[in-house]
Amino acid sequence: MHRRVDPFDRRRVLAHLTERGQEYWRRLDRAVRAGRPTLGDGDDLLRSLLGRLAATLEGAAHV
Template identity: 55%
Template sequence: MARRPQELLHLLTRAERLSVRRVQSVLDEFDCSVEAWRVLDLLSDGQGHNMTALADHAFLPAPSLTKLIDQLVDQNLVYRRVDPADRRRVLAHLTPRGMQRWQRLVREVRADWAELGPLLAEDGAERLHALLDRLAGALEGRATTGRGERAVGRAR
């Protein structure tokens, strides 16, 4: 394990960038960005999601997400509907064509990642997932009550 925070940050950044590059190389064959793939992935649960949830899942600012959703609508992969629970909000859903595209993309990405073999075997992948999830959860908690906010609070 990295002994200094900057070492851990470097390793996480390197792994993330290499992972995205690898996934993007698969998605390029389908003229799909990683961000679009993330949106399709979240929508694949069939629940419909609001723009805030999609922006968070795709790691995009709201204006960029709106542009991406517009493109996905133009490609007949996504459609928008007013949220019946809150008519001020819009929910995005996958079209049948969008679901087919997502299924094909997932199949191709999984096949590519299967080459990583033992590193991502079930027990190793589960352990890595659990560790990263715990780290993200701890950092999210820190982000909402971190030094930056306390410092701002003291300045008032």
């Protein structure tokens, strides 16, 4: 993980994954997704909400 002071707000510290950390994250993500049960046809709302949550978390991981 790389850390540096935010140039706009010196009270904050910005943290970014290194290439090694990103690879670990990808392996972990694949393992979790592989072990996750599939949803049935009646689970459209749950599928939609989980998709929104995943998109939000992915966006937060890249900030």
